[in-house]
Amino acid sequence: MTDNLLLRPWTGPLGGVPPLDQVEVSMFEPALVTAMAHKRAEIEQLRSNPEPPTFANTLEALERAGATLDRVAALYGVWASSFATPELRAVRQRVEPQLSELHDAIFQDPQLYHRVEEVAGEPGLSAEQTRLIKRYLETFRRAGAQLDPAGRERIAQINQRLSILYTTFSDNLLADEESHVTFLSEDQLGGLSASWIAGAAAAAEALGATGSWAVTNTRSSVEPFLASSTERTLRERVWRAYFTRGDHGDEHDNKPLIVEVLALRLERARLLGFESHAQLQLQSTMAATPERATELMQRVWGAASAKFRAEVAAMQALADARGDEITIEPWDVRYYAALIRRSEHDLDPAELQQHYQLEQLREGMFWTATQRFGWTFELEDLPVPHPDVRAWRVRNADGSDRGLFYLDPFARRGKRSGAWMMPYRVQDRLDTPTLPIVSNNCNFLKPPPGQPTLLTPDQVRTLFHEFGHAIHGLASDVTYPTLSGTRVPRDYVEFPSQLNEHWMDTPELLSRFALHQQTGAPPSPELLERSRAATNADSGFRTMEYLASAVVDMALHQCTDPVEPAAFETQTLAAWGLPPEVVMRHRTPQFAHIFSGDSYSAGYYSYLWADVLTADAAEAFAETGFYDRAISARLMETVLSRGNTIDPAEGFRAFLGRDTEVEALLRDRGLI
Template identity: 50%
Template sequence: MQRRTFLATAAVTGAMAALQPGLALAETPNPMTQKWAGRFGGVPAFDKVKVADFKSALEAAMAKNLAEIDAITAGKAAPTFENTIAALEDAGRMLNDVQTYYYIWGSNMSTPEFQKVEEEMDPKLSAHYDKINQNAALFARIEAVYNAPDKAKLTPEQQRVLWIYYTNFVRSGAKLSPEAKARVGAINTELAGLYTKFSQNQLADENTWIELSEADLAGLPEGLKAAAASNAATRKLPGKHVIVNTRSSVDPFLTGSPVRAAREKVWRAFVNRGDNGGATDNNAIISKILKLRVERAKLLGYKTHAHWRLENAMAKTPENAMALMEAVWKPAIAQVAIDVADMQAIIDKEGGGFKLEPWDYRFYAEKVRKAKYDLDMNEVKPYLQLDKLREGMFWASGQLYGFEFKKLEGIPVFHEDVTVYEVTRGGKHVGLWYFDPYARPGKRSGAWMNAYRTQERFKRETTTIVSNNSNFIKGKPGEPVLISWDDAVTLFHEFGHAIHGLNANATYPSVSGTAVARDYVEFPSQLNEHWLSTPQVLNQFALHYQTGKPIPAELVKKIEAAGKFGQGFGTTEYLASALIDMKLHLAGDVDIDPDKFEREELAKLNMPKEIVMRHRTPQFGHVFSGDGYSAGYYSYLWSDTLTADAAEAFADAPGGFYDKAVAKRLYEDIMSAGNTIDPVEQFRAFRGRDVKIGALMRKRGFPVPPGA
C-alpha cells in the first residue's frame, strides 16, 4: 500500500489504540486489492469500493504486476512456453481485478470525484503497459520461445497464445530503438489523457437535458410523457418534463413527438454534443489525437493508423474494409432516396409546407411504415416489457446452449438497480450474469457488455462473470418498463456478447470468450438479435403489459413484412460514421479540422441531407475515448456480413432458428472457441465455406451483386 494511505490509516488506528490499551497498530488493506471472496470462485466486492481508494489500489496493483514481470525476466532457465508465456498469462491478476472496479465506475458511476482520479491514473496506466510492452528482456524471452524449433510441439491453443503475445509486442514497439520506444510511450501517455478528457466532455454533454414546455408536450404519447416526467424527477425537477441528452431518451422523442419545433430543439442539442465550443468541445482534442496516432503508426512502421489497426483484424487492410463499405453505401443511399420521397409525399399531402429535415425523419418514417405495412410501432411497444424480454433471452439461450438462469440474492452490486443471476448448464455452474438496465446521472449512454472475469482452466477451473448494461428509463414502482422494438433488438444484441462469454471453453484467459478480433466480436452478438423475432419468443414473452395476452399473430406478420423497412436509414447513418472514421485515419500526417473534414467528406459521399451520422465526430466515443474502434467502426458491417450468412444456415435448416444440429456447430466452432482459432477458420468450419456478401444484401433488401 502506498505510504500516503498508510499514514492516514495509522493516524486513525493510533487514535483508537490510545483509547484501547493493547490494541496493535495495523494497516487496513485496500478492499480492491484483495482477492475476490465468496461463492462461485469469488465475486467483486462492490459494496466495499470507495473512490478515495482507487489511486492506491491501482498503484499497488501496478507495482505487483511489474514485480511479476521482473520475476519472469530474472529467470535463469532458458525461455519456454511455461516459464515465459504461461507466466505472463498468470501475471497481472490483481491489476485486472482492480481495473474491473475502475472501469465499471468510469462507465456506470462516474462523479466529479472519480473523474479527478481518471485524469491522474489513466496516463499512469498507459505508461505502465508501455513499460511492459517495451521491456527488452521480456520480449527477448518471448521471441526466443516464438522462434524455438520445438514450438510445433505446443498445442494449437498454446501456439495461438504465443503468436498473439509475439505479434502484440512487436506491434507495440518491442523492436524499436530506445529513442523510438520512448517516443511511442510518450504518445501513448498523452493519448490516454486526451481519451479521458474526450470521454468526460461527452459525459458532461450527455448529462444535460432539454426542458419541455406545455406546447412541446402536445400530442406526445403518454408513455413518452411519463418518461420525460421521470427524467425530471430523477434530476430533482418535480412537475417538469425533460429529455435527457442521450440516445435512449432522444430517439423515442424524435419518433413520437408531432411538434416539429420541439423535435428540432431536441435534435440540435443531441447532434451537437461535443461541438458547442467552450469547456466540453472535443474538436481540438480530436485533432491532437489524430496527429499523435499517425505519428505513432509511422514510428511503428505503418503508413497510417488505419493500416496499423487492421493488420491483425479479419479485414487485414483498410482497403478491404473500404471495399465492403463502398459496396453497401450506394444501395443504402438509393433506398434512402426512395424512403424520403415517400415521407415528403405524406408531408405534402398533410399540407406541411416544408421539406423533410433530419429532425423529421424518424417521425415521418413511422407514418410511412404505417401507410405501407399498416404497422404502427406504438402498437408493438405495449407487448415489449423489459422483464419479459429478459426471460425470453434466457429461454432462447437455453434452447440453443442449454443455459438456465437463477436470480441470486446477497451478491454485492455497485448500484441498487443491478441484479445478479447464476448461469448453469445441466446443473453445472457456468458463470454469473449481472444486469444493470437503467439510465442515471454519471452513467455513459448506450448499451454494452463487460466481462468482469473470463473463463479459463489454466491454473484452475475458473468460470466467467459477465454483465449487460443499458439505459432504459426506469418507471414508477410496480410499473413495467416498456421498450421500443429497436431497443429490444439492442437488448438481444448485447446479450449475445454475454452468451459469447458464457459459452467460452478455453484454457488460457487471453484467448477466452470475447477476446477476439474487433471485426469478429460483433458477429455472435448480431446473430443473437435474430432470436427476438422468432415466433417461439414472441408468443411466449411478448405479452401485453395489461392483458397478459401474447402479441397477435397478425401484428407479428406485419413486423415480418416490414422487416427490411428502414434499412436505408439505418445503414446510411451507421456507414457514414464508419466511412468518416476510416477516412480520418487514412488522411495521414495533416492538420484536420474535424467539423470541416466531416462536412467535406460527407459531401463527396453524397450523404443524404435528411440524415446525419449516427455518431458525429465530436461525440464519437467509440473512436476517440480510446483506441477501441478507431479505424474499426466498419467492424459492425464486417461482422454483419458473417451474421447474415450464418443466419441463413439456421433459416435453411429443418428446425429453423432452433435447429439442434446447427446450434451444436455454432457452439463448437464459434461460441466456445474464443480466439483459440483464427476467426476465418472458425467461420469456415461452421459454414463449410468462406463468407459471402449475398446474404447481407438480402437481409437489408439491397440488390445482390453478381457472383455474391
C-alpha cells in the first residue's frame, strides 16, 4: 500500500504535512483506487459488527473510516483546482464517478442507516454527538437510503452522471479561459495603470508574445482593464470574451450540459420527495426554504435597482458632458464608475493601488489576527507544489500550535479562476488532537521579477475574504471531523469570510501596512476620507450584478420544466426588471459555483444571506472597536470555533444577543 507516495501517512511537524513537492499526476488514479478500496473495507467491518449499534462503534467508526482517502483526496483537490493539466483532467473524468459511487454505496446502505437511527436514541449523548447523528441522518436521506432498491440505484446513476458533467463543465470553462487572450499593442494601453501594464507584459511573455500585453480571460485581468482602458472598442471586445465563456457553440459549450444537469437534479429531488432541487438543497440551511431566500433577494433588489439606475444616470450625464457621444452599455459601467470616483470624490484607483502591496497587506492580514486572537504567523520551509506557494506556522498566544496556513496568490495556466479556501486537513479531537491545515488561493496577476504586486481595492477585499475562511478553518475546536471548521451551511459559511473583509479598511491596519510602494508612507487621512466617501459609489451596480446571478440560480432550481439556459436567463431577469446596463456576474455557461458541483447550486443567494449577518455584526464591532479583544473572543467562542456543532442561528444569536436585521445590510451598502 505504501509504494505510492500519496498513500503514506504524512510526516513532519504538526502531525505531518502534505508532500506537495513530490506529487506526480500519474500517482493520483492508483492512489485513489487503492484508498477507496481501503475505505470500503473499513465500512464493511463497521456494518458487519455483530454488536448492537452504539455511538462509539457506529458514529465514531464512521468518522475514522477513510483517513487514507482523505489524505489522497486533499492532494487531488489541490491539483484539480490549481494544476489541471490535460493529463489530470483525464484522470478526473475516470475517478470522479468512482468517488461518487463510493459515497452512494456508503450512504445508501439501509443497514448502516438503521444503525445510525438506532444510536439516535442512545441515552447520555452530548449536544455535539446529537448534532453529528443529525448530520449523518441528513446525508443518508439525501443519498436515498430510505428508498427502495430501484430508487437507490437510480439516484446512484444520477450522481455518477452528474460527477462527469460537473468535471466537464469545469474543464470546458478552463479551456475557454486559456484559449482566449486579447493581446494589446503599445498604442492600446491608454488609461491602464503601470502595475497592470507590467503584469500584462509578464503574462504575454509567459504566453510567448514578448513585446505585447495580454488581457487574459480571467476576472483579475479583465475587471481592472474594463475600469481603466480608454479604448471603448477594446473594452467591448474584452467584455464579450469574458461574459461568453462556455457559450460559443463549440466543443467547450456548456449549455447542453446545463440542460442535462438541471433535469437530473430535478429527477433526483423528486425521487427524494421534494418538489424541486432548490427545496432539497435549502432544507438544512439558515434560509430553510427557497421562498425565504427569494424574499430576501426581493427586498434588496428594489433598493439596489433604484440606486443602480441613479448611478447609470450619473454615468450618462458625465459621458454627455465629456462629449463622448455614447449610450452607457455594460462594458462602460466600470469605466464611468471610475471616472465618477475621480470627478466626485477626487479618487483615482491607481492612487490607492500604490499603497496596496500584496506582500505588505499579507503581513497586515496576519497582524489583524494577532491583534484579535493572539495568533502569530511564522514562515516555514515546508514542501510546496509551486515556487509561488508559501506556508506559515500558526501559533496561539501561549506559543502552542494552532495549524498551518498556505497561500497560493498568483494566476497561471491550469489554475481555475476566482479565489477559494481549501482545507488540506480539518481539525478534530476524535483520538489524538489533529491540527488544521488550510490554504488560500487567488488569481492575482504576477508582476515581473523585482516589482511589487499591487492590488486593486477589490482584490484586497478578496484577500481578506479568503483569509476569513482560513480563520474559520484554523479556529475550529470540535471533536468530530464532519462538524469541523467551515463544514457549515452555505448561507452561514460566508459570514466569517465577509465579516473579515471589514478589517481591510481599519485605520490601524492601513497606517501600518498600506505603505506606498515608492515612499513607504501610509495613505494620508485625506486620501482615506476620500476613499471612504466613495465606498458605495457603485454599490447599486455591484449588488445588481450579484443579485442577477442569485435570482437566476434560484429560479433555475425551482423550475419543473426543461429550460434553454440563455432564454431562461433573459426571461427571468426581464420579469425581475434587470436594467440593461448590467448583466449577471456569472452567466449560466460560466457559473461554476452552481454547475461544477452541487454545493452552491440553489445556494448563490448565500452571500447575501450571510452579508445580512455580516453587516449587523460589523456594526457591533464598530461600536466597540474592531480590535476589541472582548468582542473578538465572543466571536471566537460563539461562531469561529464551533464549526457545525450548533445551529448557525443559535450561534449568531449568542454572538449578537439577538436575531439579525436586514436594515444593517441596506445601510452598509448605502441603499437606504
